[in-house]
Amino acid sequence: MGESNVKLVGSWPSPFVLRVRLALRLKSVSYEFIEENLLEPRTELLLKLNPLHKKVPVFIHRGKPIIESQAILQYIDEVWPNAPSILPSDAPQRADARIWVSYIDEKLVPALIVALIAETEDAKRAAIAELEQVVVTLEGALRELSKGKRFFCGDNISYLDIAFGPFFLWIEVIGKYIDVDLLSEAKTPCLLRCAHESFLSHAAVKDLLPDPEKLAEFAVKLRPILIARFAGK
Amino acid sequence: MGESNVKLVGSWPSPFVLRVRLALRLKSVSYEFIEENLLEPRTELLLKLNPLHKKVPVFIHRGKPIIESQAILQYIDEVWPNAPSILPSDAPQRADARIWVSYIDEKLVPALIVALIAETEDAKRAAIAELEQVVVTLEGALRELSKGKRFFCGDNISYLDIAFGPFFLWIEVIGKYIDVDLLSEAKTPCLLRCAHESFLSHAAVKDLLPDPEKLAEFAVKLRPILIARFAGK
Known part of the structure; x- marks a missing residue:
């Protein structure tokens, strides 16, 4: 399921980012990955996308940034309801x-x-x-x-x-x-x-x-x- | 919507408990309220129902205790899907x-x-x-x-x-x-x-x-x- 308007600002070692990457892979959603280096000062892009917490991951869908891995995982499950479900059914x-x-x-x-x-x-x-x-x-x-x-x-x-x-x-x-x-x-x-x-x-x-x-x-x-x-x- | 198997262990001043009471009222779900006094040591009941965090609220539905107000509110919305919705529809x-x-x-x-x-x-x-x-x-x-x-x-x-x-x-x-x-x-x-x-x-x-x-x-x-x-x- 390729979607050109899906982006993820993340960092390779972050467990919170890995959660989102795993969810996107399970749902077969392709996306552009924008690497943020956690060993360097935060980029302007990150500060603009997530002024509240200044943290990765930031998931961007149809231009809207969504922050916090818990909210992102649930959003992904709701927007791509195809199998497999992320949230349990019960x-x-x-x-x-x-x-x-x-x-x-x-x-x-x-x-x-x-x-x-x-x-x-x-x-x-x-x-x-x-x-x-x-x-x-x-x-x-x-x-x-x-x-x-x-x-x-x-x-x-x-x-x-x-x-x-x-x-x-x-x-x-x-x-x-x-x-x-x-x-x-x-x-x-x-x-x-x-x-x-x-x-x-x-x-x-x-x-x-x-x-x-x-x-x-x-x-x-x-x-x-x-x-x-x-x-x- | 009276349900005899709905209970809430809570404390009157707790904003987290008030969240749950408000959600239940919006959904017209009746319940038994069991008061926990936050100025006294925690009761045996609370320690048994919520050994993880030892906090109110504990929502009990069909004998299953559910803790944490965020999880409880979402559970209520899912189990009683009648209007009004608690979570926004979008x-x-x-x-x-x-x-x-x-x-x-x-x-x-x-x-x-x-x-x-x-x-x-x-x-x-x-x-x-x-x-x-x-x-x-x-x-x-x-x-x-x-x-x-x-x-x-x-x-x-x-x-x-x-x-x-x-x-x-x-x-x-x-x-x-x-x-x-x-x-x-x-x-x-x-x-x-x-x-x-x-x-x-x-x-x-x-x-x-x-x-x-x-x-x-x-x-x-x-x-x-x-x-x-x-x-x-």
Whole structure:
């Protein structure tokens, strides 16, 4: 489904951008990708398109910029209602998916950032404890919601998988950086299985995600930028 | 539309709970209300129903607890699709509404809390500046989105009004507490008009919202609890 008026301003390592790219691929929507370099000052284009948050992704459809990956994913599902659906078809499952996507954005994302930028031993210990707890909470959610199926909400990839999946890579990269096995057979068997047997081997995901080594190099370069940004708060 | 299996665990002053009550009233859904006292330790019931965030509202439908007001409002709209719609009918408007509801929860809510709990003069000044900026940003959003209509997304009350409206009262109460006119004819004429001529005089809203003086008394009692909670972080 080629549409000449679909554009995405994004950055290759951003898990929020990867959510949108994955959704567009699942829906077979082609688009122009405009790369924003997260290691450089924000471009004029980004500041103009997203003055509210100054962040990628910005999805542009028929000239209208839409920001925030949660809103973009739902917009894509509504505007391209062809199969596969992004939101689960059942209202209680949709509610669960929305609740857990919020949890990822409110708890997992800050925990990953804090773990990456922690500078003292005390800060590192606290960050690791918090991050481990968040990951174990997500393991519980996956176990409860999936009921033994392959993905969070059943046998097919949907909203919560699309929102969470790109973080499998980031969890691995940050885990290596802080020298902690965040995903393990002992503590998070369901997440581990979902990562390798379901999400990362899905046809639409395989060559979409960045190379983990390249991502690890990027994380090291991003770290001082994040430290400066949060110290300025 | 009476349904015996609809319950809401909430607290009378909570703007998040008021969102849900307003949505249920608009949809003519009757429900059992179970009051949780925000000035007391959380009840066993709340901890059992919402172990993830330990917060109201919890909406219970057919025995299933659903948490988080954004997810609850969308669930209600999906399960009771009768008029009036909560989400706007048009996908770009729905995206705008979702983006701005997130803005309210991510920016307005913390700014109100910080303004209420600020203890030093410096902290107060910073909190007031931040809160004023957030309110002016929302004024801009209302002006742009409403295009001169009565509500955020047109002539009828919808998602963004339902999510924002209960904060009109809280903005007034906190504004009085910190002695700042947050809403004024000079700086926020659209919000002021929307508050008085549209939202607060809407038939479904009028006797739903708490008395401002009672809310102001509650805010004074809540303040030390919030200070203790955030100091513990």
